[in-house]
Structure formats: structure tokens, C-alpha cells
Amino acid sequence: MSSSSRRCLLLLKKCKNMKQLKQVHGQAITCGLGNNGFALSRLLHFCSDPLHGCLTHAWKLFQHIQLPTICIYNTIIKAFLLKDQYFYTFHIYNNMLRSKICPDEYTLPYMLRACAKLQTCYLGELVHGCCLKIGLVFNEFVGNALITMYCAFENLKAARYVFDENPSLTTVSWTIMISGYAKVGDVVHARLLFDEAPVKDRGIWGAMISGYVHNNCFKECLYIFRLMQLTVIEPDEGIFVSILCACAHLGALDSGIWIHGYLDRVGLPLSVRLGTGLIDMYAKCGNLDLANRVFDGMRQRDxxxxxxxxxxxxxxxxxxxxxxxxxxxxxxxxxxxxxxxxxxxxxxxxxxxxxxxxxxxxxxxxxxxxxLASEHYGCVVDLLSRAGFLEEAKKIIQGMPNSATPSEEAIAWRALLTACCNQRKVQLAEVAAERLVQLELHSGVYVLLSNLYAACGKHDDAKRIRKMMRNRGVDKTPGCSSVKVNGVISEFVAGEKANLQMEIINMILMKIDKQLEYSG
Incomplete structure (x- = not known):
């Protein structure tokens, strides 16, 4: 290779933008490197970069390559994949197959990822067949990509089949499979698989913890975190955020404060994500002072x-x-x-x-x-109703977009119904209640309307609503409360046996006695 060619390749490594790349490309052609596979691969790699490159230029360059190698095909496929141009990836993939070039362990994961993004199970199965045909189905990267794809399709049966048949499983494989179960709400199988994992790294612990949070199993989340503390593995930012979310939903302020102290002890920087998690936890646990303190102390906010x-x-x-x-x-x-x-x-x-x-x-x-989006309507209707503009609120609801879901529409009508009951607007309340009954079978609608009739002296109508509840099998949902004593969160509902309530009261009294004894 001549000195000018070597200098050209050196300049290619130093390119920082497309203008410089085009200049070096011109030099490469004059130096006789226009058809050099290595030089073209480097040029294409830079053009395919999502930050500094240009996908249009990369495509033009690729089309002028007479005999592209598998490396060049992989580079251009990845470029279109990163730009979410999934149909182009399949167009290039088909051209590659027609050119008798066999996909490798890099091509197939790219294509499986494209199938997952397109949510096209048929194409995914075709690529899976190609993996079997060329003998790469048990490759570490290909196997994990297959499991990820089937989990994206929520086809956990196929994903588990690939998982069980793969002899080269890694901790990444276990993490993907556990996350897949959690995604579809099957925390039981996720936990069984978690317990079976021969080696549990931070990723597997994080998948199980976030899976519990995703499925509102907050107690289980804290329990798993306590088990993790018995190991030598340090939690990362994602795990801490999940734990703070669990503490927020349980109202477990003591646990949240302990997590905050733990963050300070391990010296983990308070990122925007962690700071936001702490603020949310303190606010939901009722300590606005600490929430404000964290917010004021944050250097960066979003x-x-x-x-x-x-x-x-x-x-x-x-x-x-x-x-x-x-x-x-x-x-x-x-x-x-x-x-x-x-x-x-x-x-x-x-x-x-x-x-x-x-x-x-x-x-x-x-x-x-x-x-105004559908999620705004409930708030706007509530504002108008509280200000006394009930008819205007009704018109706002009737003008909701078709994209609004029944639950979003129900929220708006419920806000109007509540305001009508507070202001004793019987006729408008009946309109709101009638629409709510069509949208949802909820005891609150009947109770509100019954109470309104009773407050207005219409006792016969109130009895009629109560009878309607019985005939339609609508039960009033009992209230639920929770209390944390000695680190244990206990839940009970209205109407439970008195001995359970007395047990909780006794636990609280015992704790108070211990505190008094200690202070004395």
C-alpha cells in the first residue's frame, strides 16, 4: 500500500463530521481505494453513526459497492435499525440472501430485533427458521435475541422453549426470561425462574425487583431487596429507584429514609432519576419537608x-x-x-x-x-364544577375526543356527579349517573346518587337506588387501610373481625409502651 493510501486511512480515523468524511472519501478515490473493502467499510461505518453520520449518504455509498461483504451488510443493516427503519433492514437482508451471503451471529440478532420492533411474529419465525438452518440457534447472542423477540410478542411459551433448549445460557438469558414473565404479569413463574438461577448477578436481582414493582407487588419487592442485601452484590441506580417506588406505594417512610441514608453511605451520586424517586417517595409518604429538602438540594432537574x-x-x-x-x-x-x-x-x-x-x-x-388531551378532561371538569360552571363542564365532557377511553370518560363524569351532589343539582346528577352506569358497574355511582336523593328529601328515590344495587348485584367496596408496626406492614378492610383489628391496636400500644419505657 502506498504512503498516500496509508495517510488517507489515517485521516479516515480522525474524521469528526460528514464534511471531513466527504473530503477524505474524495482522497480515497484518487488514491485508488475506491473499491478497497476495508476503506469502504470504514467510510460506511462513520456514515452509519447515529450521532455524526448521515444515513442517506451511507445508503448511496452502499449502493456503489459492487461486492459487499457480510461485514458491510451488517454495518448498513445496523444503521437502518438504529434509525428505526425496520422495513429497509429486511430489504437489505433479502438482498443479502439473494446474493448467497450467509447471515452470521451479528446479522441475525439485528433482524430479530427488527421483528420485535415491528411486532411481526411471522417474520420473526422466518428468521428463527434461518437460525436453525445455519446452526446458530444455540449461539449466545442469537439465542438471547430469540428469547427477547418472543417476549416482545408476549409469546412466553415459545420464549421458554428457546430458553430451555439453549445449552449456552448466560445470566443475560435468565434476566431476559424473568423480565418477560414479569411483563405479562406472571410473577409466579418469574419468581420460580429467579429461584432456579444458578448465578444471580445484579441484572437478575434487578429484573425480579422491577418485575414485582411493575405488577404492584410492593411487599414482595422489599422482601427480595432484603435478600439481596445478604449477598455481596451492590444495588445500582435502577434497583434503588424500584425500591423507592415500592416504599412510596406502601407508605413505608422508615424504609425510604433508610434507603436515602444507604445512598449517602455508599456514595452513589444523586442523579436526577434518583432524586425524583426520593421526592416521590417522601411526598407519597406524607413528609413534604424532606421532599422539599431533596428537591432544593438537587443540582440538576428535569x-x-x-x-x-x-x-x-x-x-x-x-x-x-x-x-x-x-x-x-x-x-x-x-x-x-x-x-x-x-x-x-x-x-x-x-x-x-x-x-x-x-x-x-x-x-x-x-x-x-x-x-386538551383525554387525561386533562377529568381535571378541567372538576375545576369548572367546583367554580359552579356545571353546564359548561357537561359540554366539555360531551366534546371529549373519540380517542378517550371509557375509563377516562368515566373520570370526567364522576367529577361532575360529585360536584352535582355537593351542590344538590339533582337533574344534572341523574344525567351523569346514567352515563356512568353505562360506562362502569361501580357502587360509588349508586351511593352518591342515593345520598343526594336522601339529602334532598327524596327518600323513595334513595330506596329505589339501594334496591337497584341489590338487584344488579352491586356491592359497596369496603375501605382498606394499612399500618406499619415494628417494620411489618399489615392491611385490613372495613368489616373484618374485631379480633384482627384489636390485634393491630395491641401491636401499636405495645410499641408505644416500649417507647415510653425507653424514654423513662
Whole structure:
């Protein structure tokens, strides 16, 4: 190779943008490297880079390669895959097969990933057949890609078959399979597989913990985390976020505080994601002071972080604080999103600041040009109803988009029904209740309407509603409470046996006695 060719290849390694690459490409042609496989591969690799490259230029370059190698095919397939151009990947893959070039252990995972993204089971099975035909089905990367694809299709039977038949399983394989079960809500099989794993690394622990959180098994999540603490494996950021989420939903403030202290002890930097998790946990556990302290101490914040803090204030009825924080968010240059406005509307509703909420609604539509989405309607209807604009609220509901789900429409009608009951608007309440009965069979609708009739002196109508509940088999859902004593979270529902309630009361009294004894 001549000195000019070597210099050209050296310049190719130093390219930082497409302008420089095109200049080096011109030199490569003049140096006689226009058909050099290595040089073309390097050029194509840079053009395929999602950050600095240009997919259009990469495609033009690829089309001028007379005899592309498997490496070049893999490079261009990966480029289109990273740009979510999945049909192009199959077009190139088919051309490769027609050219009698056999896919390798890099090509097949790319294609299986494309099948998963396209949610096309038929194409996935064709690629699976190709894996079997060329004998790569037991390859580590190909096998894991197959399991991932079938889990994406929620075909856990096929995924488990591939998993069980693969002799070269890795911890990644176990992690994918456990996550697949958790995704479809089968935490029982996920846990069985977790217990069978011969080696449990951080990924497997994280898959099981996040799987429990995804399926609202928060107690089980904390239990698994305690088991993990008995090992030498240190949790990562993702595991801590899952644990904080479990603490938030259980109201386990003591556990959440311990996790916060643990983060400080291990010296894990408080990222935006972790800080947001802590704020959410403290807010949902009722400690706004600690939530504010974490929020104020964060060096970096994103929109989600602001939303969580505003939602926390809203949850506790601090409408003025939520509104003040929203204005501060605007001043710092963050653009509010749909979730931000839902949080602000909720804060205004809970705090009786209906007119302020309607002013924010005007800003959302006219300043930020955000159209009302289906999830906004319940909040907007609640604001209008609390301000006394019941007929306007009804018109808003009737104008909901067709994309709104029955549950979203039910939320809006329920807000109107509640306001009608509070303001004793019987006729409009009947309209809302009738629509709610069509949307959902929920005891709350009947109870609200019955109470409204009773408050207005219409006792015969109240009895009629109660009789209707019995005839339709609608039971009032009992209230549920939970209490944490000595680190154990106990749950009980209204109407349970008195001895269970007395047991819990005795546990609380014992704890108080111990505290008094200690202080004495």
C-alpha cells in the first residue's frame, strides 16, 4: 500500500463530521481505494453513526459497492435499525440472501430485533427458521435475541422453549426470561425462574425487583431487596429507584429514609432519576419537608422532577405552593408538559382555587399551545364544577375526543356527579349517573346518587337506588387501610373481625409502651 493510501486511512480515523468524511472519501478515490473493502467499510461505518453520520449518504455509498461483504451488510443493516427503519433492514437482508451471503451471529440478532420492533411474529419465525438452518440457534447472542423477540410478542411459551433448549445460557438469558414473565404479569413463574438461577448477578436481582414493582407487588419487592442485601452484590441506580417506588406505594417512610441514608453511605451520586424517586417517595409518604429538602438540594432537574414535586404539593392540598412552584418552573426556562398541567389543575381543585386553575388552563391552551388531551378532561371538569360552571363542564365532557377511553370518560363524569351532589343539582346528577352506569358497574355511582336523593328529601328515590344495587348485584367496596408496626406492614378492610383489628391496636400500644419505657 502506498504512503498516500496509508495517510488517507489515517485521516479516515480522525474524521469528526460528514464534511471531513466527504473530503477524505474524495482522497480515497484518487488514491485508488475506491473499491478497497476495508476503506469502504470504514467510510460506511462513520456514515452509519447515529450521532455524526448521515444515513442517506451511507445508503448511496452502499449502493456503489459492487461486492459487499457480510461485514458491510451488517454495518448498513445496523444503521437502518438504529434509525428505526425496520422495513429497509429486511430489504437489505433479502438482498443479502439473494446474493448467497450467509447471515452470521451479528446479522441475525439485528433482524430479530427488527421483528420485535415491528411486532411481526411471522417474520420473526422466518428468521428463527434461518437460525436453525445455519446452526446458530444455540449461539449466545442469537439465542438471547430469540428469547427477547418472543417476549416482545408476549409469546412466553415459545420464549421458554428457546430458553430451555439453549445449552449456552448466560445470566443475560435468565434476566431476559424473568423480565418477560414479569411483563405479562406472571410473577409466579418469574419468581420460580429467579429461584432456579444458578448465578444471580445484579441484572437478575434487578429484573425480579422491577418485575414485582411493575405488577404492584410492593411487599414482595422489599422482601427480595432484603435478600439481596445478604449477598455481596451492590444495588445500582435502577434497583434503588424500584425500591423507592415500592416504599412510596406502601407508605413505608422508615424504609425510604433508610434507603436515602444507604445512598449517602455508599456514595452513589444523586442523579436526577434518583432524586425524583426520593421526592416521590417522601411526598407519597406524607413528609413534604424532606421532599422539599431533596428537591432544593438537587443540582440538576428535569421536567419530570418538577412535575413530581408539584404533584406532591397538590396531593397534600398545598395549592398555593404548587402554583408558586409552577411559576418558578416557568422562570427557570423549563417548558411545562401535559403532566405538569394535570398536577397544577389537581392542586387548584384540591385547594378550592378554581379561578386560578382556569387561568392556568387559558395559559396552557393559548401560551403553550397544548391541546386538551383525554387525561386533562377529568381535571378541567372538576375545576369548572367546583367554580359552579356545571353546564359548561357537561359540554366539555360531551366534546371529549373519540380517542378517550371509557375509563377516562368515566373520570370526567364522576367529577361532575360529585360536584352535582355537593351542590344538590339533582337533574344534572341523574344525567351523569346514567352515563356512568353505562360506562362502569361501580357502587360509588349508586351511593352518591342515593345520598343526594336522601339529602334532598327524596327518600323513595334513595330506596329505589339501594334496591337497584341489590338487584344488579352491586356491592359497596369496603375501605382498606394499612399500618406499619415494628417494620411489618399489615392491611385490613372495613368489616373484618374485631379480633384482627384489636390485634393491630395491641401491636401499636405495645410499641408505644416500649417507647415510653425507653424514654423513662
Amino acid at each position: 421536567t419530570v422532577c418538577w412535575n413530581v414535586m408539584i404533584s406532591g404539593l397538590a396531593m397534600h392540598g398545598d395549592g398555593e405552593g404548587a402554583l408558586k412552584l409552577f411559576l418558578e418552573m416557568e422562570k427557570t426556562g423549563f417548558r411545562p408538559d401535559n403532566i405538569t398541567f394535570i398536577a397544577v389543575f389537581t392542586a387548584c381543585s384540591y385547594s378550592g382555587m378554581s379561578h386560578e386553575g382556569l387561568s392556568i388552563l387559558d395559559r396552557m391552551c393559548n401560551v403553550y399551545n397544548i391541546e
